[in-house]
Amino acid sequence: MSVQERKARERAVRERLIVATARELAEQQGWDAVTTRQLAERIEYSQPVLYSHFRGKREIIGAVALEGAAELAAAVRAATSAADGPRERVYALAHAYLDFAARNPAVYDAIFQLDGGLPYAQDDTPEPLKDAFSALLECLGEVAGDGVGPGLFTETFWASLHGLATLTRSGRLPPEDAETRVELLVDRLAMV
Template structure:
């Protein structure tokens, strides 16, 4: 291995460590607790080293968001692959989405609530975000209904899931009714 390859590998490892540490700290204490100073202390590097990878907290949030979007896509695809039939796939998709939001609140916030400097629904949208939407579209597009654009239907269904996830997490909706809400949403689809 050349010196250049070793340096690139070490740089990538430091970057992964920064993102993992930020994510862990945010999940434990919230995003307000994630500062470059605290991250530098936790990973035992100086703040200038941190700034050599990310210009600040906003870019770190963006990196966590991209990682989380990739994980969400994997979770949705795994859940829908195991389901039999369109309605079952949509239910599995909804359950996987809501479970992801519940298990990873700080990551979910990084993807959908916080400013990580990422472009959404644009040509320059990063691939992990596009792929997360594609994972939803793969199952929802087949149930959009006649005359309804699959992407538009996916956006509306996704917005419904996002609302359920956010309102449940903030205790504006009772968590014990989460499954009933998902069933109600899926039951409104014109498929069997």
């Protein structure tokens, strides 16, 4: 292994450590606690080392968002592939999405709420974000119904899931009716 290859590998390891530490800190204490100073202390590197990887917190949020989007896509695909029939796949998708949002609130915020400097729904949207949407589209496209494009239906269903996730987490929706809300969403929107 050349010196250049070793340095590139070490750089990639440091970058993964920064992202993992930011994610852990955000999940424990919220995104306000994620500062370059805090990160530098936790990973035992200087702030200039952090800045050699990321220009600031915004880029770190973006890196967490990309990692989280890949995990969300994998969770949705795993859940939907294990379900039999279109209706069951849509239920599985809804539960996988909402479970991901509940288990990973800081990551979910990085993907959907915070400014990580990432373009959405554009030609230059990063692949993990496109893939997360594709994971939803793969399942929801088959239940869009006549006269509705699968992309538009997926956006609408996704927006509904996002609303359920954020309103439940903020305490604006009582948790005891969570399953009924999912049933309503699937029964009223999905044409199965």
